Amino acid sequence: MIPRLDQVDLRLLRVFATVVECRGFSAAQVELGVGQSTISSHMADLEAKLDIRLCERGRGGFRLTDNGREVYEAAQRLFRSLETFTSDVEAVRGRLVGELHIGTVDNLITNEDFRLSEAIARYKSRASSVRLTVHVGTPTDIERAVIDGRLQLGLGGYTNQASGIDYIKLFNDPQNLYCARSHALFEVADELADLDRLRRFEHVKRGYVPDSDLPFGAYINATAQASNIEAIALLILSGRFIGFLPTHYARRWVAAGAMRAIRPDVLHYFAEVELIVKRNRAQHSLVDVFIDDLLFVCEGARAAAE
Numbered sequence: 001m002i003p004r005l006d007q008v009d010l011r012l013l014r015v016f017a018t019v020v021e022c023r024g025f026s027a028a029q030v031e032l033g034v035g036q037s038t039i040s041s042h043m044a045d046l047e048a049k050l051d052i053r054l055c056e057r058g059r060g061g062f063r064l065t066d067n068g069r070e071v072y073e074a075a076q077r078l079f080r081s082l083e084t085f086t087s088d089v090e091a092v093r094g095r096l097v098g099e100l101h102i103g104t105v106d107n108l109i110t111n112e113d114f115r116l117s118e119a120i121a122r123y124k125s126r127a128s129s130v131r132l133t134v135h136v137g138t139p140t141d142i143e144r145a146v147i148d149g150r151l152q153l154g155l156g157g158y159t160n161q162a163s164g165i166d167y168i169k170l171f172n173d174p175q176n177l178y179c180a181r182s183h184a185l186f187e188v189a190d191e192l193a194d195l196d197r198l199r200r201f202e203h204v205k206r207g208y209v210p211d212s213d214l215p216f217g218a219y220i221n222a223t224a225q226a227s228n229i230e231a232i233a234l235l236i237l238s239g240r241f242i243g244f245l246p247t248h249y250a251r252r253w254v255a256a257g258a259m260r261a262i263r264p265d266v267l268h269y270f271a272e273v274e275l276i277v278k279r280n281r282a283q284h285s286l287v288d289v290f291i292d293d294l295l296f297v298c299e300g301a302r303a304a305a306e
Contacts, residue, residue, distance in 0.1 A: 010082075012046040013075045015039060016054060020072050024062035080149050098286050103135045103142035105156040107229040108273065110248045113171035116155065119294040130286060138208050138227050146276055152287045157271040159213055166279045168291075170298050172270040174247045176261040177216075178254075182239030190263050198262070204235040204243040214244065215269050246271075 015032060022028040025039050032039065047054050054068035064072065083098055108114040120132065135142075135151060142154035143162055161167055179185045185193060185201065195216050204224040205211070211220050224241055226232045229249055235241045237253070242262060253259035261268075275294060277287065 009045070009049070010078075012042050012049070013078070015042045016046055017072060017075050017079070019043065019055075019062070020064060020068075025057060077149065099131045099133065100153075100286055100290060101133045101135060101151045102290075103137055103145055103151040103154040103156075105139060105142070105229075106136050107246065107249050108155070108173070110251070111171075111173055111246065111273075112248065113173075113298070114273070115297040115300075116294070118297040119290065122293045122297060123290050127286070127289060140208055143276065146278055149278070152277070153290065154276040155273060156276075157209075157273055158276065159208075159210055164279050165276050168275040168277075168295070170273050170275055170294075171302075173273050175244045175269050175271055176247050176250065176264050177242060177267040178236055178245050178250050178259045179242045179262055180237045180239045180253075181258050181260075183242065185242065185262055186260055190265070193263050198242070198267075202241050204232050204241040206232060206244065209244075209271075213269070215267050244269075 015028075018031050019025060019028045019039065022031055025036050025043075028039055029036055043054065050071065052067045052071060053065050054071060055065060056063045102116075104116065108116075116134075124130070124132070135145070137145070139154075139156040139158050142151060142156050143158065143165065145151040146154045147162065147164055155170070157173065158167060179201075183201075185198075198216065199221055201221065202223040203220045204226060205220060205222040206229075207225045207227045211222075214220065224235050226235065229245065232243050233245060233249070233253070236243050236245070236259065247261075247268075250259055250261070254261070275291070277291065281287075
């Protein structure tokens with residue numbers, strides 16, 4: 001019989017979670033500040049209380065059992081629920097406390113419309129006790145983390161809408177096709193760079209963007225792929241590939257003469273950057289106040305631009 005929650009020491013569960021995240025007892029020593037024998041004792045106690053073998057450890061290294069993986073995921077849900085409970089109780093008392101986890105795609109910071117820093121400043125001025133963590137990942141990773149509760153909010157471009165998620169458009173992120181100075185296309189006049197010619201050149205594609213979403217998707221000769229903007233820029237700068245980059249991100253290399261946009265008249269598109277949040281979530285002041293602050297600064301930016 002599974003023991004009641006009050007019979008399981010939460011401290012042991014946190015030790016177990018740390019061991020999993022450090023991928024072994026040795027690495028967890030530094031994180032937990034205790035010796036390996038103490039960690040082993042805590043793990044044995046937890047396994048005895050749960051009557052479940054959580055992991056294999058020995059000469060073959062550390063490995064979670066299938067049951068251990070399920071217990072770890074259940075423990076993460078428990079920790080998030082406890083954090084939400086604490087935040088909700090403090091909200092009743094008129095205080096914002098707890099942890100806020102925000103996910104964002106990489107390299108949006110050079111987009112003038114990306115006002116996350118301003119939203120954080122506004123938020124922290126009235127929620128100084130909230131611990132903020134910003135995670136960087138692909139749209140798919142962020143979406144999945146919002147769905148399972150590891151992130152409360154996400155920012156990125158999403159080609160498809162997942163069930164259980166609300167999408168709030170924030171701004172457009174313009175994209176152009178680029179090549180480097182050392183590429184054969186750099187000195188080719190735009191009027192000579194027809195699509196049939198472009199398809200002969202190697203293209204680095206963004207792994208999470210379908211070809212059908214690109215302005216010449218049918219012409220792409222994708223021989224390289226990357227999941228972040230910096231890696232795509234690196235491959236373009238090698239002089240062997242052409243690829244799409246956000247115009248704000250490529251601006252530094254364009255200004256230095258190290259890159260140029262190819263056929264910006266037709267080979268450009270706008271990626272919508274959206275705020276995502278779990279649908280039908282419990283009302284949570286910690287999250288809702290931040291959403292209000294982010295939408296406020298974004299609306300202010302649009303009004304100033306107009």
